[in-house]
Amino acid sequence: MGDWTRRIPFKVDISGIIQIMGSALYSRPDAAVRELVQNSHDAVMRRRQTELGYQGRIDIQQFPDEGIIEFRDDGYGLSADDAEQYLGTLGIGLTGLLKGEHPSSALPKGDQQDLIGMFGIGLFSAFMLAERMIVESRRVDCDEAIRWDAEGGTDIELSSWKREHPGTTVRLVLKPHFRRFAEVDESIENVLKEYTDFLTIPIHLNGSAARVNVIHATWFDPTPEPEAIELELASYFDETPLDVIPVQINRPAISGALYVSPQRTPGFADEAVVTATLRRMVISRRLRGLLPDWASFLRGVLELKECSPTASREDLVRDENFAAAALALESHLFDHLEQIAEQEPARLQAILSWHRYTFAGSALTETRLRSLLRRAYQFPTSQGLLTFDQILERSDANPIFELEADQVVWYNSDRRQEGWINSLFADHEAPCVHALRSFEESLLASMVADSGERAELRFASPGSPGFAAEILHLDDMQDASPEWADFFGDTEAIVRVAAFDENQPVMAFLNERHELMKTFEELKKGGVVPAGFQRLIDRHFEQGEQASNEVLLNRNHRLVARAMEQKTNSPLASVLRLLVVNALRTAGASLPSTALTQQQGDLDWIADCLWGQKS
């Protein structure tokens, strides 16, 4: 056989496609209810555009005995041609053409923007629930009505029909295992509440005078009352907003409202969850990825006019319009928060303290958030709660001691030292920040780094430059000699000597990193350390700062002075070591077991010297 070429057309297996539409495109069978309501909505909207004073309504009627459910509207209706062209053509709907979504559309894109449909496939979702679908319709400008009758995949029967008023009735003869949609009110009510609450067209179930979709959705109005938004959000989401953020963005067009949830989210790995609507039809109640990661405490409803739904209308397409909406929302949120930082700082502080961990954690990577937090996030300090800007203002470095830094920010990270550090800083203009909660130390470090090269963060401990001179007013501090350092070795503390208040022999300073390391070692002894925990610890120590407790011996104290004049094997040296161990333990340090054994040895040695060796 020679070479050959043949042009073949793409082929479509209609019944196969309909089968897929009915089983795999939508994640839930009740999506068909939404699609049919949406078609009625569009028909009513079209008629509203042509007839002044016409309101329109949608009726859903269940016939439990027959296993039938009907969707009725008094909207624009269909002519015989419309029905032939659009009802049975997969992929083309008049709605999409009217909106200019389809390539063959004659209309400029942008007209008819109140209509929801666009793909020309939604009607077929009915075959998820139904084995047969009958559409009866009369177009507003036609005298004759039509009847369109189809079973999934077979030929469609189109015939003339009688109908008094314009509008459309879609009748579904349900598959046996979906008969509940004809029998149970709630099965329909729940779907309607989930998707259609915000539609402006009233929907009535089984002839009831009350509409099923009742939400006013003030937040979609062009100039809504803030109080009304707050009340409606509270009733819709069933929680009290801590702060309401109305959203009216023109480009890209987004409207709605967000609010700060009073629920503390478990961690900042969580995402904000918003209800997204398109032409007021709910697309998703858990839309992710739209709000910035740090805004996980936000909830709300947003109409995203320029975003596109996926074909199943269960999510939004992550395209450039979605990205633009996300960007605009982030900027809107910042503008809002920055505005309340200016106008109502107390309110912002209340929000920050409620969602402290989320804000502080996220501000580590978000510079704009961090600069907002500088003005609003309150750190506990030796002078009470202060924002970073207030801390920096009070932390001017003393030019006599500091050549390299304009500001020195002191911090303590160990809760047990809070009172002790406060007493040391009591007569200082500079506060000491107690960075006690997780992230606060890193947040503080990032804020100091943001303040320029001439701002420094220092640990409030004698090992830090300037601490002894500036804070303790000690200008003679020295390291203990190697012999003495070795003598105190088992305490694992760095020992220094200086002259201070003669009644206080020893000062002890805890180092939180050291203490953490000890806890970690204990854990290790007890068994395997979980990998995640190990990584956390490693990261914590990566910052590479010293990790030792510190002790200052007072050379003004009689006993210390005498002891240090002698050798380390003198009984007085052992007394001194007992004082050091005691000071560390009083401060809350965890000491190695060798130091505790040594304490017993020291006591025995002192007793031997006083009273002679035990016989």
Ligand SMILES: Nc1ncnc2c1ncn2[C@@H]1O[C@H](COP(=O)(O)OP(=O)(O)OP(=O)(O)O)[C@@H](O)[C@H]1O
């Ligand atoms: N109740 C109705 N009244 C008038 N026309 C209707 C009605 N239901 C369907 N149609 C017509 O049938 C077409 C196809 O409907 P279908 O639901 O398949 O697609 P669509 O609504 O256009 O788009 P999508 O797939 O995005 O929902 C519609 O565009 C509309 O012209």
